[in-house]
Amino acid sequence: MTQDLRCEEVIDKLLEYLDRELDRETEDALAQHMETCRACFSRAEFERRLRARVRETGKARAPESLRQRVHAIMERY
Amino acid sequence: MTGDKGNEIWRQSARAFFQAEVERLMDRLYGTALRLTGNRSDAEDLVADSLAKAWNRLSGLQDRQAFEKWVFRILINGFISDCRRQKTRPCEVGADREGEFSLFEKLHQPFLLWWGTPEQELLDKLLRADIENALDALPEEFRLAVVMVELWGLSYAETAEMLDVPVGTVRSRISRGRSLLQSALWHQAREAGLLKGEAKGTAG
Ligand SMILES: [Zn+2]
Numbered sequence: 001m002t003q004d005l006r007c008e009e010v011i012d013k014l015l016e017y018l019d020r021e022l023d024r025e026t027e028d029a030l031a032q033h034m035e036t037c038r039a040c041f042s043r044a045e046f047e048r049r050l051r052a053r054v055r056e057t058g059k060a061r062a063p064e065s066l067r068q069r070v071h072a073i074m075e076r077y
Numbered sequence: 078m079t080g081d082k083g084n085e086i087w088r089q090s091a092r093a094f095f096q097a098e099v100e101r102l103m104d105r106l107y108g109t110a111l112r113l114t115g116n117r118s119d120a121e122d123l124v125a126d127s128l129a130k131a132w133n134r135l136s137g138l139q140d141r142q143a144f145e146k147w148v149f150r151i152l153i154n155g156f157i158s159d160c161r162r163q164k165t166r167p168c169e170v171g172a173d174r175e176g177e178f179s180l181f182e183k184l185h186q187p188f189l190l191w192w193g194t195p196e197q198e199l200l201d202k203l204l205r206a207d208i209e210n211a212l213d214a215l216p217e218e219f220r221l222a223v224v225m226v227e228l229w230g231l232s233y234a235e236t237a238e239m240l241d242v243p244v245g246t247v248r249s250r251i252s253r254g255r256s257l258l259q260s261a262l263w264h265q266a267r268e269a270g271l272l273k274g275e276a277k278g279t280a281g
Contacts, residue, residue, distance in 0.1 A: 051227060070099060
C-alpha cells in the first residue's frame, strides 16, 4: 500500500532515500515513483554518482613511514 | 604458567588479527584522516595515534566483526579532541543559513535528450582534487558529518551517537554539508571554465 508522491516530495526526501534512512513504506513509494519518472530517476542517478566520487576521496595510499610507525607501535606493547 | 601460555596464544592471534585488519583499512583510515585534518603530517599522526590506542585496547573489543567501526570511532574521537586542543581549525561553526544548493538543479536541462546531460558531463570532468578541495573547505561540523555518513556509510543514528548530538542535528548537518559541497563544486567548475554556456567568473 503506497501513496502516490509528487516530484517535489521525492526530491525533498531523495538524500535520505539514498542514505537508506527512510521507513520502509516511504522508501518503497520513492522507488516506485522513480520507476516511472525520468526526472527524479536522473536526479537520483546524478546524486549517486557524485557520492561515489566523494567517497573515493576518503581513500588514499598510506605512506610507508606510517606503516612503519604502526609496526613499531605493535612491537612496543 | 598456563595463564602465561594462554596470554601468549591470545597475543599471537590478536596480533595476526590486528595486522590483517590494519592492512585492509589503512588506506581508508589515512584517506579519512587526510580529509579531516587537511594535511599529510597531521593525518599520519592521527592514524598512528588512533591505531596505537586501538592496539592497546584490543582486548576490550568484544566483537571483532565490529573492528572497523570501533577503530573509526577512535579516529573520530582523536580528531575531535585534537582539534579542540589545538584550535588551529575551528571545530564548531555557526550554521549560516543560505538556501539549499543543488548542482543538479543548476545544470540539468530537462529538454535535452538523455545522452546530452550537462550534469553528467561535469561529473566526468571533475578531478579528484576538485572534490577534495571542496570537501576540505567545508566547515568542520559539516565535513565531519559528510565523512561519517558518506565516506564511512554510518547511519544518522550511529553518527549522532558518536558525536553525541541528536539525530536531527546530524540530518541537518549532512544536508547542509552536501549543499555547501555542491555549491563549492559549482563555483570551482565555473572558475575552471568547465561549464558550457557559463562565462568564466560571471557572477550569479
Ligand atoms: Zn518525479
